[in-house]
Amino acid sequence: MTLPSQNVIAEPQQLVKMTYREGMRQAIREAMLRDERCFLMGADVGRYGGCFAVSKGLFDEFGPEKIRDMPLSESAIAGIGIGASMNGMRPIVEIMTVNFSLLALDQILNTAGTLLHMSGGLFNVPVVIRMATGSGRQLGAQHAHSLEGWYAHIPGIKVLAPGTVEDMRGMLWPALEDPDPVLIFEQQVMYNMTEMVSATPVPVDIDHAKVRRPGKDVTLITYGSCLPKSMTAAETLAQEEIDTEVIDLRTLRPLDNDTIFASVAKTHRVLIVEEGWRSGSLAAEISARIMENLFYELDRPVDRLCASEVPMPYSKHMEEAAVPQPETIAAAVRKLVL
Amino acid sequence: MTLPSQNVIAEPQQLVKMTYREGMRQAIREAMLRDERCFLMGADVGRYGGCFAVSKGLFDEFGPEKIRDMPLSESAIAGIGIGASMNGMRPIVEIMTVNFSLLALDQILNTAGTLLHMSGGLFNVPVVIRMATGSGRQLGAQHAHSLEGWYAHIPGIKVLAPGTVEDMRGMLWPALEDPDPVLIFEQQVMYNMTEMVSATPVPVDIDHAKVRRPGKDVTLITYGSCLPKSMTAAETLAQEEIDTEVIDLRTLRPLDNDTIFASVAKTHRVLIVEEGWRSGSLAAEISARIMENLFYELDRPVDRLCASEVPMPYSKHMEEAAVPQPETIAAAVRKLVL
């Protein structure tokens, strides 16, 4: 399979309404139809329909060889996917959620992340590993981590974080084309979110961040579940005549410095918003890069709005208090333009 | 067991020469003699004498119940230690190296890190988990990670990183007194390093960073194996009349902002040096904090010197090129005072 250049698809697309969940389901379907090396593997992807119903219906369409139900064995799930990818297949590995992926971290970091470099360039690991991430559903401390920014510390892997239905629909294709391991983090809380997207598959540019809302006063850098929240905040702020540029990182590793820096050079004020714990956050990395590259461009110190550094509480009011919300985002932006 | 206040030990101590390795061995011995709830558990801690010979001799002294050899089962090693700590014991868990600790990460993050908060304050996890970290011995991509800064992202745990024999000797005691999970990261490459230390045990203040070398021109923030390298660089720089203040973080979580900020307010120039991969490093977090709190104090943008973002190569010249060295540290400082 080869990726159509984005330019080719210039004619207007027919648009259909689709959920974030359906976006990934269609992407998996299309990948399987396009490339016989593709298959889906993971716990409950088949008969159950996927723990978040992402693969619902695919078992009936493709059967148990291509939609492979697995035991709860996260480390082996990842490792087998890695092995299969090294021997001619293009597995799409599902590790239900990032919370359980800690059991597979050795495989991701020590195997997938090292093999190409450690073998002197001999062995590629073209595996795609998908998992749900994030809070917002009152699932408590062991089911609500946002660790994708933390994963972005690992060399050798790429980390994608779709924050729109379009990206959810369009990221799998380039991820499968990528010769290196790609992790896709899907926002649990957004599975039911809908958007109008192209009826035919359009691969997304995973090498670049995207300006979701141009603005001139403040740069707001975010991704994933904080993207819609940030867009809401930006609308509120617009009514106060604060013009916020919202950048959706999309790809957390490698980071697209250029898009970030261009915006900062324009607005001179930056807020980074994410749902990860603050200390050691991806936001810290972005702040440090801006410090190093655009220090003299800054009108204000770069600010971060992250999650409280607590295991996620179950109760709704506490969970909401623990992560950025449109109101707290707007308030943080206001402080930057005071 | 209770911790003697540091002030009490005011009289001059008899000094003895000790290796970093011996520092931890003595600390373990003393803990076991002091508190019958203490025991050491991990793979090869007993009959083999510890994979880095840290516990050599202790098996003969304390026997197989107190120096417990274990199978290669990192997740269970950590989990059993956590469980035992919740029921009246004070286990010292050894997970040979940080590289293998990825197999135990679920227990560390999802169990040790969450239990107190998730149980509404009911269940403490007073476990101490030790492991070796770092590169410098040509052990290649799967045996040379420096992930302690990455671990410092996790709420609920404390992360210690002894960079001197004194700290190696003196950190275990307060770690065992701590009611919460404490991780101690020992630098592989420093086990043979010697220092003169007190003949009797002296607990170290794990709540504060320590200024290892006062200086007025530049603040150099570091810890662990980069501490001696930074001290060497500082001596070189002193001959060039650059006066470097070297801060040893000692505790990576929680970070001691006060000590860092006080130094930055004095020197206005900052370099952070560590052996972790740059993107998402602890150095990024420190840079971001300085940005947020001392932006207007800075004469120059804060700089970071970290490891190249590569799995560690085996060959000596490549391994050396991948991590900070006294020369590259000195060069980075020079750029700050130009």
Add this chain to the structure above:
Amino acid sequence: MSTKTVTKEKKDKVSPEQREHYHHLLHQMILIRRYEEKAAELYQASKIRGFLHLYIGEEAIATGVMQALTPEDSVVATYREHGHALARGVSADVIMAEMYGKVTGCARGRGGSMHLFDKEHRFFGGNAIVCSHLPLAVGIALADKMQNKPNVTVCFLGEGAVAEGEFHESLNLGALWQTPTLFVVENNLYCMGTALRYHSSNPNLTEKAASYNVKAVQIDGNDVLAVEQAAHEACDYLRSGKGPYFIEAITYRFRPHSMFDAELYREKAEVEEHKKRDPIILFTNYLKENNLIEDGEIQAIEADVAAVVQHSVDFAENSPWEEVEDLTRFVYTERSLS
């Protein structure tokens, strides 16, 4: 699946104490049933949120096992643990408040349904990473053993957990160190939507357990008397220091896995078939056939249970929420442990 029914022999001469004990067992099972039926209702009413896993159909297991425990014994459970908590004696009020997310909950409303805790009853959660509580249970038991306490630690798990690496590590270590751990597998035939034959190459779980030299038995988990007897035998064995014990209790989950399960993987008819062996009906019939209970006594139990359930709802409804300011409390311990 076992086809054995509740012990058939006529019990003509039964002491009043025994009769009362039987009523207690029935009371416990009915309490769990009605309590969870109410919880399901409250879930529909959005009073309870997050994941809610019902134990309905499996009540005989928790009820039977708890009869063999002393107050000093420890219990470690999964996310499907309302039944275990209730049968262990945790107050219905604080469990309900917990599910409401109220500060009066047994974990201050931070845990929710999946994370019930009670220190007084030595109830160590409520653990929601499948299988990660097995090492805990071995560690808790090890601590008892090292302190020469005659206690046992019961660890409940689902048959899905058997595939996880930590199962293997924990059984090996428990057996190697002869810890007094009772593993009770609640084999309800499904791991979410995956039937045992699709996730275990050998569906004979006692054979698997025995391969670690762990004493293992299979029982009818719907027969409360069989469970009770097996638990007594297990605890006698454990208290005599012979090492871990493994009970596989065959049962069936009448309800969906959680409130998000469309049950695509099994037929309605299969569920109906299993409902014929409802543990409460089986035991009620047994008692009636043997003249061990009168209709009025059953009604009295139902009335008492209804009052307990209603009281718990009232308690939860009338309880306050945790203060948002307390969000960051208990990430670390507030006072030093003794």
Add this chain to the structure above:
Amino acid sequence: MSTKTVTKEKKDKVSPEQREHYHHLLHQMILIRRYEEKAAELYQASKIRGFLHLYIGEEAIATGVMQALTPEDSVVATYREHGHALARGVSADVIMAEMYGKVTGCARGRGGSMHLFDKEHRFFGGNAIVCSHLPLAVGIALADKMQNKPNVTVCFLGEGAVAEGEFHESLNLGALWQTPTLFVVENNLYCMGTALRYHSSNPNLTEKAASYNVKAVQIDGNDVLAVEQAAHEACDYLRSGKGPYFIEAITYRFRPHSMFDAELYREKAEVEEHKKRDPIILFTNYLKENNLIEDGEIQAIEADVAAVVQHSVDFAENSPWEEVEDLTRFVYTERSLS
């Protein structure tokens, strides 16, 4: 430990091809032996660094197993893999250059002794996280199976790896999916310094393997003909699609675990006792007793081996280092995969 000695029957009528094959086996074993003796010497001379794990005493296993493989089959090994690489046909030159850390090494000098790779020979490492290569081996075999290729994947592991959770997960999945994976356990009685009885509650490993419904046999790993025969039987079984196969080859490591091992855990006398069953001596004696080799032929083998070893050293000595500028190459793939 097995006490069987090399097959005793007199072989009077042996074809010239068979005779030559026997000489080939002896040649392979002597090559591995002399090669590693040289490596040990070079380690002392600081030409080779890092961890060096010698296979001396275990040569019959790799040698015997490789006889049953086709070029299309795959091999996955541990960090003690010089013997496997040589027996698989990887050039002695590039292995030596790798251990020297030279760019001509089979992994550009980035892997070192623990990470030998060869794509042409389908040699998938050289993996140094104990047991993490088992899922890889299952995945590689799965890919062959899904592509309807008749290949097998051999996975070598130590008996210490059996305790890891991934062993459990991999055997279960291999058996569940009937992947053509041959697990060869090189049971040299020690996991670093921990004897099997101290880390496995059931030291009968074939019993463990069989509990997954995996066909399992125990053989004398010092008898090259027994190994060869077992490997042929295994591969026939595997190629007929019956699922994974498990060979436990009993052997002994004559040398320390690595170059850092003081061997506190075993007596010299024990080692000497085992040396009586040196696989090379056993096989040489067998050939001599059966008039299958002449002294001159043995000398010729030794001479040839000496030349190969010396050539590899010369090659390594004369090879260049990798350019430091190339450090960051191959973290990600440079070109797109087809």
